[in-house]
Amino acid sequence: MTQAPAALEVVNIHKQYGDVEVLKGISLTAQDGDVISIIGSSGSGKSTFLRCLNLLEHPSKGEIELRGESLALSADGKGGLRAVERRQLERMRARIGFVFQSFNLWPHKTILDNITLGQRQVLGRSKDEAIARAETLLKKVGLYEKRHAYPNQLSGGQQQRIAIARTLAMDPEVMLFDEPTSALDPELVNEVLTVMRDLADEGRTMLIVTHEMRFARDVSSQVMFLHQGRVEEYGPPDQVFGNPSSARCREFLSSHL
Ligand code: ADP
Ligand code: MG
Numbered sequence: 001m002t003q004a005p006a007a008l009e010v011v012n013i014h015k016q017y018g019d020v021e022v023l024k025g026i027s028l029t030a031q032d033g034d035v036i037s038i039i040g041s042s043g044s045g046k047s048t049f050l051r052c053l054n055l056l057e058h059p060s061k062g063e064i065e066l067r068g069e070s071l072a073l074s075a076d077g078k079g080g081l082r083a084v085e086r087r088q089l090e091r092m093r094a095r096i097g098f099v100f101q102s103f104n105l106w107p108h109k110t111i112l113d114n115i116t117l118g119q120r121q122v123l124g125r126s127k128d129e130a131i132a133r134a135e136t137l138l139k140k141v142g143l144y145e146k147r148h149a150y151p152n153q154l155s156g157g158q159q160q161r162i163a164i165a166r167t168l169a170m171d172p173e174v175m176l177f178d179e180p181t182s183a184l185d186p187e188l189v190n191e192v193l194t195v196m197r198d199l200a201d202e203g204r205t206m207l208i209v210t211h212e213m214r215f216a217r218d219v220s221s222q223v224m225f226l227h228q229g230r231v232e233e234y235g236p237p238d239q240v241f242g243n244p245s246s247a248r249c250r251e252f253l254s255s256h257l
Helices: 046-053 086-095 111-121 127-140 156-168 186-201 213-219 237-242 247-254
Strands: 008-017 020-030 035-039 061-066 073-075 081-083 096-099 174-178 205-209 222-227 230-235
Touching: 008 046, 020 046, 020 205, 020 230, 035 046, 035 213, 046 174, 046 205, 061 086, 081 086, 086 096, 096 156, 111 127, 111 156, 127 156, 156 186, 186 205, 186 213, 213 237, 222 237, 222 247, 230 237, 230 247
Parallel strands: 035 205, 035 222, 096 174, 174 205
Antiparallel strands: 008 020, 008 061, 073 081, 222 230
């Protein structure tokens, strides 16, 4: 029996800054519907790893495969790997959605424009199509009435929900979240986690860097604990949170729960 290719397959990612290796060979397989939380101390390489997956950072080594299609990479002569084809990279970036800690909305565009721009430029959707999709998603995240507002008229929690809607508008196969609630006032964290929990319940494939341990334990199918650029512990949440084999992981958890 041949197995269907994984939603995302990442093999042996290394990343070097100068002569410091911050990722020392990280591999991961996400099957459809997997929610993989990535936890670890500040500086352990979580953001760098996520950013390598859609080439916001250039890995120095490794392979990235999306549903069996491998991203063609070649050496850039400076120790990094670059996409061979701009077009393939653009398509991959639409298929692997990224949600940033700092939302990264376009400040001078309305919410509706923020959500329609990528759909039109990258997916080639018509204006009407893009607006219809944006409006559906704005209703989903509970912000339809804000469609003509500008980002700075919204709270951080609302901006992050918009950023999630913008990512969803591209119909990504995998979504990456880098500490999506870390920039928010505590009282705004839950509205974002609720949206993410709904996405998990819908069966979306997600990689989530987070310090929200209870959330990670609840929604994850797998949890990855990174330490100094290596996977130090990996497994289902009950194992990683309940009975980790790594002493460093235990230590980390005891200071974060
Ligand atoms: P985390 O997200 O887990 O806090 P990062 O991925 O941001 O960790 O960083 C991992 C390591 O890489 C840290 O030691 C950090 O200082 C280093 N690093 C990150 N970005 C750069 C950069 N642009 N240049 C040099 N070192 C960097
Ligand atoms: Mg980080």
